[in-house]
Amino acid sequence: MTSSSVVVAGAVAAAAIGFGGRNPATPSDTAHLPATTTPVTRTTLIRTQQVNGVLGYGAPVTINAPGHGTITWLPAPGATITRGQPVYKADNRAIPLLYGSLPLYRTLRSGDVGEDVQEIEQNLAALGYTGYTVDRSYTSTTANAVRRWQKDLGLVQTGVIDPAAMVIAPAGLRVSEVVAHLGDQAGGPLLAYAGTTRVVTIALEVTLQSLVSPGLSATVTLPDGKTVDGTLTKVGAVATAGADHQPATIDVTVAIADQSKLGPLDQAPVVVSLVSAKLDNVLAVPVAALVVLPEGGYGVQVMTGSGIHDVAVHLGMFADGKVQITADGIAEGTLVVVPS
Known part of the structure; x- marks a missing residue:
């Protein structure tokens, strides 16, 4: 540091x-x-405090395929996947990406009520499938929209949502690593993904925790000496113990609005200037x-x-x-x- x-x-x-x-x-x-x-x-x-960070696409998240079917298609590392596009194929059926924060934990059909229903309806509306009210109730009109969506995907038109037939992520994703291989049986780690925009991640010493909170501005110095403006978006609440007598740290994320200034950089060391007093x-x-x-x-x-x-x-x-x-x-x- x-x-x-x-x-x-x-x-x-x-x-x-x-x-x-x-x-x-x-x-x-x-x-x-x-x-x-x-x-x-x-x-x-x-007055500023300079800390070291890494510019990249953020910490990877692993996707596990449900335990049935054969993997027949996988994206390439570095591929960007947005809402409605396939994350992978099992038995040659596309498994699309939907946006949300609530993992799907049950089969959804007419008569069901809950936040997961609203999440599905919000995604269908964003994909252009309308004719129902976006709320917490899975009605017959919701089922009709699901059937139209399933038809366009080449699936059996059941009007029922199978949690294993889609992937939920907070937003678009960028494939960091592909773990599975074509022909593998589903049921284990499939691929790892991160966000589609680059951020700076900082392992910040807990003694400096008072300097950071979401929304604060920061200045990021790139390896070539150029600087870009950033904003703190996430500040971890749980400390990670340091190895070999190193100090404990919390995870801090800095968003960069102007991605064009970053060139092709990925996993690049950067220096972040945090305001310590003003x-x-x-x-x-x-x-x-x-x-x-x-x-x-x-x-x-x-x-x-x-x-x-x-x-x-x-x-x-x-x-x-x-x-x-x-x-x-x-x-x-x-x-x-x-x-x-």
Whole structure:
């Protein structure tokens, strides 16, 4: 894991080095250095924590074929399958994909009521089979729509839903690996799939769990140094113990909206910048502008019409090579000296 140059306000010297500046110079040091001035700015400081992740299609999920029939067709690794398309064929019958979160656990026919009925009706409607009300009741009109669907699939038109005759997944899937072979008897692992869009997965140390929650923004740095914007979509609640004395982790998923920026990358190492602290509307100067005052503490050298004089400052958050300061006589636009 890569950590960002994060410091506390008390560790000023370390902060100056870590944020790309130099050890704060003493006034006598700066007297012999060429200098430029920069205005004190009112800004938002964002401190980040960098963590390692992997860009890919997500963790694979295994599909098991029901225990009857002979496998007669399988998709190729990398194939994308959407609603209504066959996931595989058994006895030369297409087993299509339907979208949903509830696994089918019973045979459905006229008179049945439940969430699984609604799931089937939603899929039929999305595939263009209408003539019924999408609700929790399996009516004769639902059965008629099922028969039309079965006819188009080349199946026996029973009007009854057999859970073994379809695959349920949350959305379209991308085949990661094919385990079974043509001619195998159904009844075991068939293939593994993941999502159709690439995401970043992070094994995040539990000590950093407070930095993440669904909906937060993140910046992903690709292997070529380019960055893309991401959004945290899933944050695991169960920690996984680390092996060989490594820290425990939780799984975090980052979605990437603009997939076109990812090129052909798959299973690529990336660095994710998470926001660890943020302060709005604060006064800040470059860390390099800090000086060690003869009487102790830190200050900045302020340039006015009458010359340059030291002003003691209170230090706040460090981020992106800047430091938050507060002091009497320091305002937005005040010119401070930055040694060149």
